[in-house]
Amino acid sequence: MSMREPEVVATLLLVDDEVNILNSLRRILRSEPYRLFTASGGEAALALLDQQPIDLVISDARMPGMDGATLLAQVQQRWPECLRILLTGYADITTTVKAINEGQIYRYISKPWDDHELRSIIHQALAFQHSERERLRLECLAREQNERLQELNATLEQRVHDRTAELEQTADMLDLAYVELRRSYVTATEVFANLVNQRLTRERQTNTQVIAVVKAYAERYQLDDRTSNDLAMAAALYNIGKLAWDDELLGQPSDLLYKEGRARYRQYPALGESLLMTLEPVQDAGRLIRHHQERWDGNGFPDRLAGEAIPLGARLLKLSVDFIELQCGMILDRKLTRDEALLLIKKYTGRLYDPELCSRFIELCNSLTPDLVLTDVSILALDTRRLEPGMVLARDLHAENGMLLLNEGKSLTSALINKLMVFEASEGGRYTLFVRKPESQTPAQEGAQSDQNSVSG
Template sequence: MSEARRRPTLLLVDDEAHILSALRRVLRDEPYELLTASGGAAALSLLAEHEVDLVVSDARMPGLDGPCLLAEVQRRWPDTLRILLTGATDLDTSIRAINQGRIYRYLGKPWNDDELRFTLRQALAHRHAEHERQRLERLTLEQNRRLQELNAGLEQRVRDRTAELQQTADMLDLAYEELRRSYVTTTEVFSALLTQRLPRDKQGNAQVIALVRAHAALHQLPEAESRDLAMAAALYNLGKLTWDDHLLNRPSDLLHREERERYCGYPAQGEHLLMALEPLHDAGRLIRHHQERWNGTGFPDQLRGEAIPVGARLLKLAVDFVELQCGLVLQRPLPRPEALQFLDRYAGRLYDPELCQQFIDLCTRCAPDLHEADASILAVDTRRLEPGMVLARNLQAESGMLLLNAGKQLSHTLIDKLIAFEASEGARYLVQVRRPEADTSPAKE
C-alpha cells in the first residue's frame, strides 16, 4: 500500500500501563494505527517488525531509557519521527534526547490533550511533506538522468543522421557531377555524328572543342563555365541538322537571300532543341548568341558589346577561326595564318577586341593540333596499351567519330575493343595517354 493511502502507525512507549492507556484514549478518534511497548527493548522489537511513522516515548524508563531508545531509533530508522514525553524536572534528559535522539519535539507531563493531538498531526504532516520532497527530488533526479540519456542518444542519432545525410549529399554531388561529365561526353559523341554529313576537310567541331578547352585551361576558368563552353562547342551546329547537304557545305558568304534567312536562324534553333535538357540550358544560351557581333550587327538578337555572353564571344572566335580554314565562311579556305589575320582585322567590329587578342595569342603559341608539347603524354600503339592508362586526349576514328573521351581510364575490355575496331576498319591508331606517375586526376570508370 502506498504511503498516501496507508494510515500512519504510531508507537507509544512507557513503562507505566496507565500512561499508555491514557495515550490510547486521547488518540482513539485519530486516524492512526497504534502500537504500544512497555520498555525500550520491546519497542525496538516492534520497530523491527513494523513500519512505524512516529515514536512517542517516555523519558524515564528502566533499562533502555527514552533518550537512548530514540537515539537508537534515529540511528536505525532515521525517517521515523521521535517525540519525548518528559517531566518538568527532566531538563538534562530532554537535552540528551535532543542531542542524541534528534527528536522532533518534546512534551511535558502531564500533557494537554489538544496540544498532543495537534503536535502529532503537525509531526506527521511534516514527515509526509519531507517524504514527498524526497520523492520529488528522486523523481527529478531520475527524470534528469533519463533526459540526459535521451539527449545523449538524441545527439548521437542527430550526429548519425547528419553523417548519413552528408554521405547521401556527397554521393548525390558525385552522381550529379558524373552526370554533368556524361553530358559533355554525350554532346561530343553527338557532335561527331553531326560532322559525318560534312566532307572530311570541313569537319571542324573537334578543333572548335579543343580551342575553347585550351582557352579555358589557360585562363583557369571555373569548371562549370568550362563544361558549358565544351558542350556549346560540340553542339553549336545543332540547328543545321535539318539542312540539306548542299546548304550545309555552302560558305555562308555565298548564301542567297532565302538561304541566308535560314542560316541566321540556326543558333536560335539549336538553343530551342536543347530546352528540354536542363543541364544544357547554359550551353544553349551560348549557342544562341555565338553569332552575335561586337558592333551589334550579328544574329539572332543583335546584341552589342558586353551584352553578349563572354562564352558566346569566345565560341564565335573559335568557330570563325576553324570555319575560315574549312571554307565554310568564305569561298576560299584560309590558311591558318590568314585566318588569324582575319580575326585581328575584325577585332572591335565582329569580335571582342580584348578577348580576340587573347585568342590569337593562344593560337599563335599552340602547335597546329592545338596542344603544346607535354612530356607527360605518350603516343602508344593499341597493342602496347595497358589497363590503368588514362587518355590524355580524345580518340577519334578516321571518319571523325569520337571513340573515347579524354580522361577515360583504360581497361582490358576497352583495349580489346579498340584492337577489334582497328581490325574491322583496317586502320592503326596511336593513342595518346598520360604517364601513370603524371596523372593526378581521379580515375574514371
C-alpha cells in the same frame, strides 16, 4: 483516277471557343500533311486526348470554364510527349506566364498571328519532337545492346573467334562508347553531335576541333567546371540548327550566301537554341549557341547584342568556330591557313571580336600544334601497341566514321588496350592516342595507384 492524298506526318488538336478562329486555323493548315481535330473547350479537348494520340495541341488562352493555361498544364502532366503552343492576346500576360510555368509550353503566339510564321513554328516544333523521339529510341537501343554485351562478357574471349568482323566492330564500339557515355552529360552531348555530323562531309565536320579549342582555352585560363562543360556542349552542338538545310546550302561558304540562303543562315543560332530549350541540362549551352554569331560592334545576329552584353562563352565560341571554319573553307570561298586565319581574326578585333578575349585566344592558338594538342611535354602520341596500363588520355579518341570511342581523362587498363587492338584490327586501320605520361599524374592519382599496388601486393 483520283490524286493520292499526302501522307499524314502529325496529328494536331486545335482548341478555341470561337468557331471562326478554329475555321481560320483549319484554313491555314489545310495544305499541310496534318490530321486535324478541334475542340471548343478544355473539357472537350481532354476527352478527345483520352481517345486519340495527339502530337501537338494549339490552344487559345482565354476560354470560358477551363482556360488555355490550365488545359496545357494538364496535358503536360498526363501526356508530356505532346507538344503545347498557346495562342494569346497582348492582355493575357498572366495566362501566358502560367502556361510557361505550369504547362511548360513549347512556344506562345500572339494574336493576330502571321500565317507563315504560325506554319513555321509548327514545323519547327514537330521537327524537334521527331529528333527527341529519335534520341530516346537510340538511347533505349544502346541500353538493350549493352545489356546483351554484358550477358556475353563472361564468354566473350571464346565467342569472339566465332563472330564475323562486323559483329566484332559493333560489339567493341558499343561497349567502349556506352561506358564512357555514362561518365558525364558532356560526353553524351559529344556523341549526339556525331549524329549531326552525318549530314556533313568529312572536311566540314568541325565540332571535334571546336571542342578541342574551347577545352584548351578553358584549361589554359582555368575556367570553372560549369562554364567549361557548357562551352564543350555548345561547341558540340553549335551547328545543330543547320540540320534542316539541304545539301547545296550546307556546302556553300557563308560569305557567298545571299537572299534566302543568307536569311536561313542567320536563323540557325536561334533555331539551335530552340531545339535544345526543353532539355534543362543544356539550356545554358543553348544560350551560348544562340549568341555565338553576335558581333562586338552590335551588327551580329540574331539579337544584335554588343560588347559585354554578349555572354562571355558565346564570344569565345565565335572565336573558336571562326578559327576552325576559316581553315575549312566554310566562311570564305577558299580555305585559309592557320596563320592566315589568326591574322584575319586579329584584323577584325574590336569589330567582330572582344579585343581582350581575342588577344588571349590568339596567344593560345599560337601555342597549339596543328592538330590542336597543347605543346605539353607530358603528352605523348602513341599507337595502340605502345600503350601501357595507367596512361591517361589527353584528348578524345574517335573512330574513322567520327563515333566517339574514348573520352579525355580515361585511364587505360590492360583489358581496354586489348579491346582497342582487336577493334583496330577489325576496322583495318591504325589509331594514334594522345596520352599523358604516368609520371605526370596528379598526387591524388599517384596515391590511388600506390594504394592499388599495395592491394595487389
